[in-house]
Each structure stands twice: as structure tokens, then as C-alpha cells.
Amino acid sequence: MQPANASVPARRRFRLRFDFWTAVTAVSLLICLVFLIYPLFHILVNSFVQEGRLDLSHYETFFKYKYYYSALLNSFIVSSVTTVLACLIGVPLAYVMTRYNVPCKGLIQILIILTLMSPPFIGAYSWILLLGNNGFLTQLFSGMGLPVKSIYGLHGMILAFTMQYYPHIYLYVSGALKSVDASLEEASASLGVYGWRRVMKITLPLIFPTLSTGALMVFMASFSDFGTPMLLGQGVKLLPVLAYEEFISEMGTDPAMASTISMVLLAITTSLLGLQRYMISKKSYAMSMLRPPAVRVLKLPARVLATAFVALIVGVSMIPQATVIITSFQKRNGPVLLREFSLDSYKEILYRVPRSILNTFTFSSVAIVLMIILGLLMSYVIVRRKSRLTALLDSLLMIPYVMPGTVMGISLIIAFNKPPIVLTGTWVILVVAYVIRKLPYTIRSSTAILYQVDKSVEEASLSLGVPPMKTFFRTTAMLMLPGVMSGAVLSWITTINELSSTIVLYYGATATITVTIYGEVINANFGPAAALSSILSVSTVISLVIANKLSRNRGLRV
DSSP, rough: OOOHHHHHHHHHHHHHOOOHHHHHHHHHHHHHHIIIIHHHHHHHHHEEEEEEEEHHHHHHHHHHSSSHHHHHHHHHHHHHHHHHHHHHHHHHHHHHHHHOOOHHHHHHHHHHHHHHSHHHHHHHHHHHHHHHHTTTHHHHHHTTTOOOOOOSHHHHHHHHHHHHHHHHHHHHHHHHHHSSHHHHHHHHTTTTTHHHHIIIIIIIHTTHHHHHHHHHHHHHHHHOOOHHHHHHTTTTOOHHHHHHHHHHHHHOOOOOHHHHHHHHHEEEEHHHHHHHHHHTTSOOOOOOOOOOOOBBOOOOHHHHHHHHHHHHHHHHHHHHHHHHHHTTTTTEETTEEEEEEHHHHHHHHHHHOOOHHHHHHHHHHHHHHHHHHHHHHHHHHHHSSSSSHHHHHHHHTGGGGGGGGHHHHHHHHHEETTTTEEEETTTHHHHHHHHHHHHHHHHHHHHHHTTTHHHHHHHHHTTOOOOOOHHHHIIIIIHHHHHHHHHHHHHHHHTTTTTTTHHOOGGGGGGHHHHHHHHHHHHHHHHHHHHHHHHHHHHHHHHHHHHHHHHHHOOOOO
16 A cells, blocks of 8 residues: 555655736746847857758858957957956955945945946946047047047047946945855954955955956956947947948948957857856855944045045046036037036937837836836745746746847847748837846846745735735735835836937837937937936936835835
8 A cells, every 4th residue: 555655745745836926937948038048049040050961150250250250259358458457456345334434325326326227328428528539538638638549449448438337346345245244254363464464365256256257247348338339430440330330331241251250259258257166166255244333534645545535436436427417418510519507408309219219118117017027026036936837937037147238139130030930120029128137137136035024924815815825926026126126227227228228129210319329429419318318317316216125125124
């Protein structure tokens, strides 16, 4: 009888239980399969297969001709130097802000986050206004007899990227520094390890996982950005620009070569993510975190120096935002900006390109609604319905983290340019790109808050006879909503500022603010470009205020 009884639970263990959450898991995997894996498979096949046979000629061409492989070297140079400089700025800034009594920390924090959330190409455009061939600072220093090198080239891209992305390092490292157990640093002091040596031997190794994550974010963001190198390159090609030009060129498109460059981009970003995780897994970084370090009160001279250091970094990083806003109110005589103020630029954009403004907020709103719904459902099955399928879903949702926007755009066009699904040339393909690229932000925020929601809340509802689906939507979803909305606001900010995928996917009637800004800058219409950029900046600030209020409301006691 023992074997017979033992076989009953075995049969139940492998029985497929179909319910609402099984359907959610299946639909979620189907979405990833159709809109993520299927397009990636198309560019993979497109890069390796020509006329039904294996063909490596495009990869041979890429690594043979300097025109192609120099773009790869340039991308590595720009991203590597940017990452190093961002660390050299972000780590000391985080240390000073977390360990010393610097005034106005709340305001400084908001300004740093605003710097990060602003679109990189707007920063590039601002540096053109300041240090371009006819930039304000260029003319000022030339009038003083001081020659200034133009912002165009590798050094300009590095400057723009560094001041844009150092907040990644700051935010990650400042969070880690607040969690370092003070007893570890005190123990090192008792052994005679002080100052710089203590930071290098104790503090930095403890925060290495967080620092490496921030550095990876900086590298991948600068490696995959399209707008900044397109505006500041002037003949110096980076991989995203090269992929775009191969795919959309006046001399004729080459989708196979664009697919090859896209696969090189994706292979590098994926490998870097794997390398970073491998390095972290080789060592243990656990600590008790029972005694967070206290803020040290500096005497007046030292406090002035620390505050001046912070103000200098934040002030320089805010120059692009200030430049854009001031320029948007300047009167123009054709492409020339005058030293008079007016609202002409705003009147012009409202008269000439109102549709791009409407498109931006319409497409982003549709995308955010979808992200909120999918974020609620997907995060629930990932956290509460753990299985191999949900683990696969969680892994698939990591792919957009390392997927450059240009690659996303090219893959969607190649995949959905012919039956059975034709989306190219419609607004739907833009919404699909936004949802797939930005959904991970909402998913991560949703899963984080769901881990804080005790299962007993759902069990109590079920014990009262409320059906599982109704329990989720009336109880669990309501508790998750602050976390979901907080992640959705961040998704919203990055969506309205998205250029890399939009520039590939749009057509005239679906142009957005970012595409219009890019076109205006290319045509030297700096006034309208500044006005549109200011609208994005104001929208970003409002969104950050909303996100801050939502994050304060996340302190749920459940």
C-alpha cells in the first residue's frame, strides 16, 4: 500500500493547475516572446543568415574595416573614461554628503536626481550652446584671447556623459555608505588605519557590489546612448550612431549590417552584466549594519571646503538645465540668439509643432497605463507564484536593462515590417517599444513593495470567502499601488525623454518632443529646441515631485 499512497501526491505534483494566475503567467511570457525574443531572434538571424544560408561576411566586414571597428573602439574609450570620471566625482561626493554636515542636503539631492533624469541629448545640446563653434563661452574666452577647444569630438561626449551620469554613482554609493556598520571602521581605527587608508582598505571594499552596479549603469548608459554622440560626434562615430546610419541612410539601408552592429552592442552589454555579477559572486560582502555611521560635524573652515566642493559639482552639472531655460526665453533673429527676452520660441512651437507635444504625452500615457497593469500582475506572479516559468519571466525582463534603444528600434522594425504582424509606421510600435524598454522599472519597484506585504493579509481575505482574484484587486493591489506608481513615475520620466528607439521607429505624424528637438538642433533652430527642452525639464521636475510624495507614502505597516 505504501507505493500506491506515495504515487497520489506525485501525480498531483505534476498536474497543471490552470487558474487566473496561470493565465497571467502564460500571457506575460507570450508578451515577452512576441515583443522581445521574436524581434531579437530576427536581428540575430538577419546578421548571420543571407539568402537562406549561413553568412559571416558582415561580421568579417565589421572587424576588418576601420570605419566599423573604430566605432567600437570609440565607444569603449568614451564609456570607459566616462565611467572612471563618474566614479571619481560620484564617490567623493557621496562620501562628503553622507558623512559630513553639508547644508541643504535635500535641495542638493533633488538637483542631482534632476541632472540624472534629464535626457542626455539635451545636455549635449546645452554644451553646444556654451562651447560649440559659436557658443557663448567660446566667444567669451576668444574675446579674452584664450582659445577654447570646441565641444565636438570624443572629449565633448565624455564631458556631457560624465556630468549626466555621475548621479548613478552618487545615488548607489550614498545608499551603501549609509548602511556600512560603524564598528568595522572603528575596529580599523583601533588597529591604526585612519583617513585615506581606511577608506581604501575598509570602506570601498564593503561598498564594491553597489559601486560596481553604479559603474555598470554608467558604462551601459553611455555605451548605448544615441543622441549625445549624434550631436557632438561631428565625424567621430560610436556604435549606436553607426547602427542607426546603416539602417536609415540616404545612400540606401543595410539592415543586415545594422543587425550585425546591434548584435555586437547587445553582446557587449550582456557580457558586462554577466561579468559584474560573477565578480560580486566570488566574494562575500555581508555585514550586520546594526550601527550606521554617524554624521560628523565639521568645523567652519572644513565645512566651507566640503560645501564648496559639493556646490561646484552640482553647479556644473546644472549648467545645461539653466542654459536651456534661459535660451528658451531669448529673442531670435533667425538662428542667432539676441540678448533680449521674449516668448517667441514658445509661441512658435505651439503653432508649428503642437502635435509632437501631444504625441509625447499621449503615447507615454498609454504606455504607462499598460506598464502599471502589467507591473501589478507580473510582479505578483514573480513573487507569490514562484516556479520555473515565473523565474524565466523574471530573467527575460532583465534583457531590456542591457538593450540599447537603437537595437530595440531596429529589431522591432525588422520583426514587424511584414505579415503576420505589421506595426511599422504606426504609433503602436512606439508604445510597444516604450513598454518593453521601461517596464522593468515598474516591475522592480512593484516586487520590492510586494515583499513587504505580509501574506497573512491575503490569507485573511480568503478565509472570509473572498475569491482569490477579487482579493488581489481589492486588497493586494491597493497595498502595492504606491510602489507600482513610484516605479511608473520613473518609467514615465524616461519614456517622455526617450530618443534612441523613437528616432528609429517614428514617422512624420508620430514625431515626439525628443525627435523634434533633435531635428531643431540639427537645423540650428536653437530657440524652439530650448523651449521644447524646457517643457520636458518642467515635466521631469513635476514627475519627480510626484515620485517623492509617493515614495514617502510607501511606509505601509502591513
